[in-house]
């Protein structure tokens with residue numbers, strides 16, 4: 001068994017355990033394998049053992065790796081988890097199945113336009129800056145109600161959930177609980193939260209999507 005496959009088994013097992021401990025059905029948790037900085041060969045290690053959902057944070061890097069893999073594995077699904085510049089929106093709509101980082105009005109407008117143009121509608125998550133960090137992307141909690149309404153009603157984006165990246169120096173559980181509560185309030189079924197260090201906590205608090213990189217692929221070198 002390759003190293004990636006071994007790590008995948010461990011992470012999947014922990015997700016299942018955390019879900020059961022919280023009284024949740026483990027199939028309600030989607031593991032997004034974050035392959036940024038790792039080559040197509042590492043992605044392939046996981047594809048061969050059944051993993052089909054991957055996350056990348058840069059459009060250009062994903063364009064270099066994934067079109068060939070998608071041609072080979074028709075059910076591969078790719079999530080964009082990093083900041084998206086409006087001038088890359090067209091490429092993002094073409095390549096990604098899910099865009100988890102909708103974080104401002106201008107991007108929502110551009111994505112709506114590009115989706116109409118391409119006649120392709122990737123599911124969207126709204127990224128929430130739960131820690132209200134000035135340098136971090138995402139909608140502030142106080143602005144979320146109006147932003148969700150604008151995305152859904154004005155721009156007609158297929159909004160399916162919320163995503164957050166908690167501050168590194170704070171207890172992530174507080175942020176996960178807040179995000180889950182906000183999603184419930186808006187009737188959004190999906191909550192993307194939890195990374196290698198805290199995905200079990202996120203699952204206990206209701207994550208439907210966990211984004212795990214280094215626990216699967218090892219340390220990033222770039």
Ligand SMILES: *Cc1c(COP(=O)(O)O)cnc(C)c1O
Nearest residue numbers: 034057081195196211212213214
């Ligand atoms: C890189 C990244 C991850 C994965 O981080 P790990 O700590 O390696 O699991 C998750 N989410 C986002 C938005 C990322 O950029």
